[in-house]
Amino acid sequence: MAIDPFRLGWFGNLAAPEWKTPYSGYDSTKNYLNLRFYKDMVRNLERAGFDFLMIEDSLMVSDIYQGTAEIELKHARYAPKMDPVAAAAALLEVTEHMGVIATASTTFYHPYQLARQFATLNNLSGGRIGWNVVTSSEDRAAQNYGMDKLPEHDKRYDIASEFMDVVKKLWGSFSNDAILADAESGYYADFNQVNPIHHEGEYFKSRGPLNLPAGPNGRPAICQAGGSPRGRDFAAANADVILCIPSGIERAKEYRDDIRARAATFGRNPDDIKVFPVIYPIIGRTKAEAEAKNEEWYARKQHNFEVQMTHMAATMELDMSQFDPDQPIPEDISTNGHQxxxxxxxxxxxxxxxxxxxxxxxxxxxxxxxxxxxxxxQMEEFMEEVGGDGFLIYGQPISRESVAEMTDGVAPVLQKRGLLRTQYSHDTLVENLRSF
Ligand SMILES: Cc1cc2nc3c(=O)[nH]c(=O)nc-3n(C[C@H](O)[C@H](O)[C@H](O)COP(=O)(O)O)c2cc1C
Structure with a gap:
C-alpha cells in the first residue's frame, strides 16, 4: 500500500555530544559550548529535509541519585546544558527553511517574557521557531527559581493553561498590520492596532500589550508532549506538534488516535496536529554491523544502569538508590514529575x-x-500502521556519525521512495507542518 510522505524531527538537547567515540575529537570537550557542533547538525538536518530540531531542556544539576551530582556529571546527561531559547537564535541564523523548537517551562517563565522572546525569535527566523511547552518535573529546578518545590502535577497544567491563554492574548495584542512605516502620514505604527490585554487571572497578571508584533502566522509553532490524561488534553487543545514515547506500533497508534479524538472535542481539526513518536534507530553499513552495534550497547550494563538512574533522578526526582536493586521496583512509589x-x-x-x-x-x-x-x-511499515504523521529521531548522546547516518543514510532512501520531503513548500514551520 502506498503511504503519504511523513515528517522527521530530531530530539536533541544542548548538552555534551558523544565524547567517547573515535569520531568525537572536535566536540568532546567544552568546545561544544560554542555551538559549532549544533550549527553543523542543523545544517545537515535541513539538507536532509527534516521539519525541525526539537531541543529539550531542564533547569538544574540533578543531585538526587545517591544524594550527589557525581553520577549525573560523570555521564553529562543533563548538565552542562545550554539555554535552548537563547541558543535557538544562532541555530535559526544558520538555516533557512527548517524549524527549531525550543523548550521553555510554564512553571518558571512569566508569560510576558516568554511571549516577547518567542515573538523575537519568530520574527528573526521568518516564522521557524517553535515552543515546546513543558511544566517541568524537578523540585531541584523549582529551588533554583525561589520555590521549595514544584506545584503538584495537575495544578502545573492549570497554571500552564492560563499561561498559554495570556501568551496567546499577548501575541494578539500588537497586530503585524500595526506597522505602517508611512512616511507621508508620519506614523510608524498605528496605535489602534496595539491594545492592552488587562489579564488578571488566578496565577498571572499582565497588562500588555506586547511591545512587538508576534511575526509570521501571528505566533510560533506550539509543541507539547503530554502523556497523562491532563497532559494529553492540554496538548490536544493547543499544539501543532505532539511528541510521544510509546514503545511499539500499537501504542503509537493508540496515542495518535486518542490525541485526534481529544482535539476534535476541543473543536480543532485533527489534521492540524502532527504526532511524532520517538524512535531510536541503530544504523550500520550491513545488518551484521548494526546488530553488533546494538549488542555492544546492551553489553555496557553498568554504564546503562548509571545513565538510567540519573535519568530517573532528573525527570522524576526518584532516587532509585533507596530501593534494593535486586528487587523489582516497589509498587507503592509515585512521582510528581513525569507521571x-x-x-x-x-x-x-x-x-x-x-x-x-x-x-x-x-x-x-x-x-x-x-x-x-x-x-x-521499518519506518514505512510503522507509519503505514499508525497512519501518520512523523518520527522524532532519538539517539543520545548525539554524534556527527549518528547525525550522518540519518541525514546521509536513511533520509535519502526515504526521499527516493517518496516518503520524505525533498524541499520545503512554505516559509514557516506551522505551514510546512500542515502542508501534507
Ligand atoms: C519526546 C519528549 C520530550 C520531552 N521534553 C521535555 C523537556 O524538554 N523538558 C521537560 O521538562 N519535559 C519534557 N518532556 C515531558 C513532557 O512535557 C511531559 O511532562 C511528559 O511526557 C509526561 O506527561 P505528563 O506531564 O502529562 O505527565 C518531554 C516528553 C517527551 C515524550
Missing part, C-alpha cells in the same frame, strides 16, 4: 529487578536496527 513515564517504565520492566531491568533498557521508545535501507522499510 506517565513512571507508568511506562513499570510496563517495560515487566517484573524484572531494578538492576537487571535498567541495565538493559535503552530508552522508552521504539528501536529500529539495520542498514539505512532496512531502517527506511
Amino acid at each position: 506517565s513515564q513512571l507508568v511506562e517504565w513499570r510496563k517495560q520492566l515487566d517484573g524484572k529487578t531494578i538492576r537487571e531491568g535498567f541495565s538493559g533498557m535503552r530508552v522508552q521508545t521504539t528501536e529500529m536496527v539495520g542498514t539505512p535501507d532496512a531502517i527506511a522499510s
Whole structure:
C-alpha cells in the first residue's frame, strides 16, 4: 500500500555530544559550548529535509541519585546544558527553511517574557521557531527559581493553561498590520492596532500589550508532549506538534488516535496536529554491523544502569538508590514529575529487578536496527500502521556519525521512495507542518 510522505524531527538537547567515540575529537570537550557542533547538525538536518530540531531542556544539576551530582556529571546527561531559547537564535541564523523548537517551562517563565522572546525569535527566523511547552518535573529546578518545590502535577497544567491563554492574548495584542512605516502620514505604527490585554487571572497578571508584533502566522509553532490524561488534553487543545514515547506500533497508534479524538472535542481539526513518536534507530553499513552495534550497547550494563538512574533522578526526582536493586521496583512509589513515564517504565520492566531491568533498557521508545535501507522499510511499515504523521529521531548522546547516518543514510532512501520531503513548500514551520 502506498503511504503519504511523513515528517522527521530530531530530539536533541544542548548538552555534551558523544565524547567517547573515535569520531568525537572536535566536540568532546567544552568546545561544544560554542555551538559549532549544533550549527553543523542543523545544517545537515535541513539538507536532509527534516521539519525541525526539537531541543529539550531542564533547569538544574540533578543531585538526587545517591544524594550527589557525581553520577549525573560523570555521564553529562543533563548538565552542562545550554539555554535552548537563547541558543535557538544562532541555530535559526544558520538555516533557512527548517524549524527549531525550543523548550521553555510554564512553571518558571512569566508569560510576558516568554511571549516577547518567542515573538523575537519568530520574527528573526521568518516564522521557524517553535515552543515546546513543558511544566517541568524537578523540585531541584523549582529551588533554583525561589520555590521549595514544584506545584503538584495537575495544578502545573492549570497554571500552564492560563499561561498559554495570556501568551496567546499577548501575541494578539500588537497586530503585524500595526506597522505602517508611512512616511507621508508620519506614523510608524498605528496605535489602534496595539491594545492592552488587562489579564488578571488566578496565577498571572499582565497588562500588555506586547511591545512587538508576534511575526509570521501571528505566533510560533506550539509543541507539547503530554502523556497523562491532563497532559494529553492540554496538548490536544493547543499544539501543532505532539511528541510521544510509546514503545511499539500499537501504542503509537493508540496515542495518535486518542490525541485526534481529544482535539476534535476541543473543536480543532485533527489534521492540524502532527504526532511524532520517538524512535531510536541503530544504523550500520550491513545488518551484521548494526546488530553488533546494538549488542555492544546492551553489553555496557553498568554504564546503562548509571545513565538510567540519573535519568530517573532528573525527570522524576526518584532516587532509585533507596530501593534494593535486586528487587523489582516497589509498587507503592509515585512521582510528581513525569507521571506517565513512571507508568511506562513499570510496563517495560515487566517484573524484572531494578538492576537487571535498567541495565538493559535503552530508552522508552521504539528501536529500529539495520542498514539505512532496512531502517527506511521499518519506518514505512510503522507509519503505514499508525497512519501518520512523523518520527522524532532519538539517539543520545548525539554524534556527527549518528547525525550522518540519518541525514546521509536513511533520509535519502526515504526521499527516493517518496516518503520524505525533498524541499520545503512554505516559509514557516506551522505551514510546512500542515502542508501534507
Ligand atoms: C519526546 C519528549 C520530550 C520531552 N521534553 C521535555 C523537556 O524538554 N523538558 C521537560 O521538562 N519535559 C519534557 N518532556 C515531558 C513532557 O512535557 C511531559 O511532562 C511528559 O511526557 C509526561 O506527561 P505528563 O506531564 O502529562 O505527565 C518531554 C516528553 C517527551 C515524550
